Amino acid sequence: MSSALFVALVLPLLAGVHYYVWLRTVRDTTSPGSWWRRAGTALIVLLALLLVAAPPGERALPAPLATAVGWPGFTWMAGIFYLTLALLVGEAFRPFLLRARQRRPAGDTEQGGPRTASVTGGEHASRPDSPVRASAGQHGTSRRMFVSRAVALAAGTATTAAVGYGAYTALGPPRIKHITVPLARLGPEAHGFRIALISDIHLNVLVGRSRTRQLVDLLNGTEPDLVALVGDLVEDADVADQGRAAEPLADLRAPHGAYYVTGNHEFYSGAEQWVRFVSGLGLRTLRNERVALPGFDLAGVEDASGAEHDDGPDYEAALGGRDRDRAVVLLAHQPAQVTEAARYGVDLQLSGHTHGGQLWPFTHLTALANPDVAGLSRHGDTLLYVTRGTGFWGPPVRLGADPDITVVELASPRA
Structure with missing residues (x-):
């Protein structure tokens, strides 16, 4: 503003x-x-x-x-x-x-x-x-x-x-949620694949390194196959100010690694500096690209707000020209990006951004601007799962929207 x-x-x-x-x-x-x-x-x-x-x-x-x-x-x-x-x-x-x-x-x-x-x-x-x-x-x-x-x-x-x-x-440990998501095109070798989903950490002047350490310990405790951080790691801060608070992310442990996509607050802060910093911690940033994993593809796009900085989502680059017989899971910060995801035949989109509304009655009003506020929903042939995230924007208060880390377990009908 x-x-x-x-x-x-x-x-x-x-x-x-x-x-x-x-x-x-x-x-x-x-x-x-x-x-x-x-x-x-x-x-x-x-x-x-x-x-x-x-x-x-x-x-x-x-x-x-x-x-x-x-x-x-x-x-x-x-x-x-x-x-x-x-x-x-x-x-x-x-x-x-x-x-x-x-x-x-x-x-x-x-x-x-x-x-x-x-x-x-x-x-x-x-x-x-x-x-x-x-x-x-x-x-x-x-x-x-x-x-x-x-x-x-x-x-x-x-x-x-x-x-x-x-x-x-808001300041206590987030809930660990578990959800099983069947995907029709998921290869049998990916049956039971576990993605630990976290979003909206929002490192700021009120929470710092100790909070990140707590979250990393919780993520590692879920024993995931892969960790997905879907944006808003920081709240409008430079690496010089909050980089040390993010350093415990280097200790994330998962056989298939940890992946990251940008959120709107990264672009408010300067996305390039955070992408470089996070990469140095061992996380792979998916910037309008995808990687092949056993039994499915994992894709990631930039946050929609990046378009204002000439660095927005490119769905064709991330999803075009792929093998349509393979399932694809898309990491995208905002739930509203599911509209484009559905056009490209994405099986499952994982998002954050909403905080579940964070404060009642916004827990209900947030639905006016998003296709879904929290949980699993279907949009055409595409499933969308939205985590409430682990941090907060503005007030260090959450009412009616408990923070969460979600373990998404993929299921194959061919297993």
């Missing part, structure tokens, strides 16, 4: 959302001039500044400072999103809570004392400075503040629970 577009569209939206959150969680729950109001206002402003600073800070700030800004800034992205949703839900309950607080026994006043003629009518009740009117106004303010505090507390508690659980999920 260009800087001008960000300033023109995103900043006003963020300012409006933060103002709404301040109204409901600070102004409506505290007294004017109180220490709590000043502290709450300062906290909202600080979090807003950290949120805006975190994305550019990944590349512009020294690593320790980028990490210090990134943790609260990126986490607050999820925090303000869910807090805003929770407060909006609270708006529906606010009128009922206010009316409930106004109800009192028929024989009582707002203060709990007996009703008398002197306080329900007459000249004193009609005077603007009447104690009765003042008391009613004070209690009205008290009711509103009580309800505001109750709604803010409930919204804050729900948000903390959602973001906390989501961070635990």
Whole structure:
């Protein structure tokens, strides 16, 4: 996104959302001039500044400072999103809570004392400075503040629970999933061939070398025949910044090796530098090409975003002129690339990119832009499997979209 577009569209939206959150969680729950109001206002402003600073800070700030800004800034992205949703839900309950607080026994006043003629009518009740009117106004303010505090507390508690659980999920080890995929043209010698599929590691200022080491150990533990990394190894970073974090990939172990294709974030970062670096770690990058393996062909194409850099997918180079009696498995970062894959008679496409939506309700909305968000689906004669990936973009939070590594076991009807 260009800087001008960000300033023109995103900043006003963020300012409006933060103002709404301040109204409901600070102004409506505290007294004017109180220490709590000043502290709450300062906290909202600080979090807003950290949120805006975190994305550019990944590349512009020294690593320790980028990490210090990134943790609260990126986490607050999820925090303000869910807090805003929770407060909006609270708006529906606010009128009922206010009316409930106004109800009192028929024989009582707002203060709990007996009703008398002197306080329900007459000249004193009609005077603007009447104690009765003042008391009613004070209690009205008290009711509103009580309800505001109750709604803010409930919204804050729900948000903390959602973001906390989501961070635990995102930063914890991914699930190991197993799926068996029959391919009609698969040679009998490839029956039971196991591909360990991983995607969207997204190395960044929040996760680094230790995370890669954890993932490599998990991949090796599945004892695959081949490892496939289908893009977005990094999140908008140069090799100079995140190369060391990727180094444990050199320890991947599989009889038929480890293969890699680019994702959109590699092109945001400079794909050439990462292709060279990953090749130096022992992974083979499939750049619009294919290789013959026992019983099937393995092909890989560049990410679709590479077209903007004159380095996009070339399906003819990767899939044209092949033996149509052999099955072909295609590595392509984005599920949407299955449209071209189907045209070329691909048996199985393995993809990532979606993160499974990463954050509810985007777990459902992501389906609007992708032929599939996660799991196995059929598109014509082509099967598509989409992994939710192991990393995250932006907030270190996953809610409703657990990270995963998938072991895809190929099955031949001729075995």
